Amino acid sequence: MKSVYLRNFVATATLVTVSFLLTTLAFIGIARSYVINDYQTTMESSAGEVARLASAVADYDGLHSWSLSMNLSTIANSTGNHIFITDESGEIVCCSDGRPVCDHIGRQLPENVTAMLSENGTLRLLSSLGTLYGEKRYVVAQPISGRGGGLIGYAFVTCASANMFGAWEIFLGVAVLVAIVVFALALVISLFYSKRMARPLDEMASASRKFARGDFSVRVKQVEDPTDEMGALIESFNKMADSLEKAEERRSEFIANISHELRTPMTTISGFADGILDGTIPPEEEKKYLRSISDETKRLSRLVREMLDVSQMRNRAADPAKRTVFDLTELILQTMLSFESRATKKNLDVDPQLPEQHILVRADRDGITQVIYNLIDNAVKFAEKGSCITIRLYKDDGKAYVSVRDRGETIPPDDLPFIFDRFHKSDRSRSLDKSGVGLGLYLVKTIINSHDEDIAVKSENGVTEFVFTLPLAE
Helix, strand or coil: CCCHHHHHHHHHHHHHHHHHHHHHHHHHHHHHHHHHHHHHHHHHHHHHHHHHHHHHHHCCCCCCCHHHHHHHHHHHHHHCCEEEEEECCCEEEEECCCCCCCCCCCCECCHHHHHHHHHHCCEEEEECCCCCCCCCEEEEEEEEECCCCCEEEEEEEEEEHHHHCHHHHHHHHHHHHHHHHHHHHHHHHHHHHHHHHHHHHHHHHHHHHHHHCCCCCCCCCCCCCCCCHHHHHHHHHHHHHHHHHHHHHHHHHHHHHHHHHHHHHHHHHHHHHHHHHCCCCCHHHHHHHHHHHHHHHHHHHHHHHHHHHHHHHHHHHCCHHHCEEEEHHHHHHHHHHCCHHHHHHCCCEEEEECCCCCCEEEECHHHHHHHHHHHHHHHHHHECCCCEEEEEEEEECCEEEEEEEEEECCCCCCCHHHCCCCCCCCHHHHHHCCCCCCCHHHHHHHHHHHCCCCEEEEEECCEEEEEEEEEECC
C-alpha cells in the first residue's frame, strides 16, 4: 500500500520534472536562436568593416593587393571566421588564408548566390557556396563601394557551425549541470517536505491502531503552525483521544463500581439462602434472614431502576422536543410538599426563599422535577435533626438559579470533585445512609448538563449548598 507521503512526493516530483523539461526546452530554443542571431549580427558587423577596409584599399592598391589579404587574415584570426572578397561578378579576388597562392583565389561563386547579391545587395544564409566549402557554413556578405559610389565587389564572412556553437555548447553544459543540481535539490526538498507533511498522518494512523488495542494514552505531536488545516486536524484528533480515554476510564470505573455494588447484595442473598437450605440457619431465625434477603433484593431492584432512570432521563433531557415553558417557582413548591412528612419526622425547618413573581424557564419539566427532588432528598437525608433546609430561587444575567442548602456534616474537600461521579458516595453518605447506590447526584448532573447548564457544590463549616442554573424562557 502506497503511503500518503509517497504519493504526494511522486505527484510533486512529476510536476517538478515536467516543469523543468518544459523550461529547459524553451530555454535551449530561445538561447540557441539568440546565439545564432547575435553571432550573425557580429558577422554582419565584421563584413561591414571588411567592406569599408576594402573600399579604402581599392582606391590606391586594388582588391587584389597583398596588404588587404594580410589585413583580412588578421581580422579572421581575431574573430575565428573565414573572410574573402569577390568582384562584382562573384569571382574571389582576395582571401584571409594569408598565403601567396590561395586555393580560393579565382573561384567563382554559384549563380544563385550572385543572383541573390544582385537582387538584395546583401547576403545571409547557411550554405557551402557550391564546392567552396566541404560543409555548410553561416555566410553573410556586404557590398563594397568604390570612390565614385559604384559597386566594385562584395565582402564575405563565413563561420563553421562548430565555431558558432562552441561557446554555446560550453554554456549549455554549465546550464544543464546547474539544472540537474537544482532539479535534484528540488526533489530532495520535496521528499523531505512530503515526509514531514505526512508524519502527523502516520502518527494518527499509529495512534488509531493503539486505540483499537485499548491504549488511549497516545497523542499526536502538534505541528509548528496549529492554525492551519493539519494543526486543526491534530487538535481535533487529540481531543477525540482525550474523550476516548475519559470514556474508557468511566467505563472501567463503572464496571468496577457496579460489580462492587452487585457483589455485596448477591453475596448476602446467596449466603443466607444457602444457610437456610443446608440448615445452618435454625428455623426460628429463618424469618430474620429472609427479611435481609428481601431487603437486598429490593436494593438490587433500586440499583437497576436508577440505572435505567439515568439512561432515560439523559436521553429525554437531551431532546429539545421534550422541553417546555413552565413556572419553576410552582414546581419547587410542589416538590417540597413530597418531603413534608420526612422533614417533620426529623424536626427539620424548611425555608423556601422564592420570589413573588413567577420565573418561567424552558426545560424538560420531568427532568428538572427529578433534579429538585434528588437535591431536596439529599438535603433531608443528611441534614442535622432540628436544623433548617433553605431552598432559594432567583434569576441573574438571563438565567434562573436554584440553591438547596442544608446544615450537617461537611463533605471532605477531597470528595467534592467526585461528588457527581457515578456510584461515588462520600464519607458522610457511607456513615449516614446505607441504602444509597450513588446515582442520585450523577443523575442530577447528567440532566443539568443535557440542558447545556451547570451545577456546583460547596461545603464549609457544616453547610453544604448545591446550585444549578436553567435558561429563562424568552
